[in-house]
Amino acid sequence: MNVTGDDVRAHALSLPQTTEQFAWGMPIFRVAGKLFVTLPEDETSMAVRCPILDRDELVLAEPGKFWIASHESGNPWVRVRLAALDDREELAAIVTDSWRQAAPRALLDAQ
Structure with a gap:
């Protein structure tokens, strides 16, 4: 199954x-003004x-799926190849985890 940018967009929104x-x-x-996902590379x-x-552990374990862009090496960001994702459930887990890291505490507590 190919995961697309439209799948990322639908789950993020x-x-x-x-x-x-x-x-x-x-x-x-x-989320609440804080960046949590970008869709680069077309x-x-x-x-x-x-x-x-x-x-760093993800990149070592699955370099075909995850990598670090050189300009993000000192920041808490990882790149994910959409075609390498197993399914939309894996996509949802990754996007939701990123959202949780950026969302304000009050929003997380309301969930």
Whole structure:
């Protein structure tokens, strides 16, 4: 099953207080004003928030799926190849986790 940028968009926008904008030449998604997903590379990948230690482990474990863009190496972000995702459930888990990292505490507590 191929996961697409439209699948990313649909799931991201289903999460509370999420907005889509266009910046840096790509679609970006914010929760309560904080960035949590971008769709670079013509929407064939996504960048999501991920603690650096976890990110490094993901890249080592599945380099065909995850990688670190050079300009994001010092930041808690990881890139994900959409075609390498197993299914929409995996996509949803990754996007939702990134959303949780960016969402304000009050919004998380209301869930």
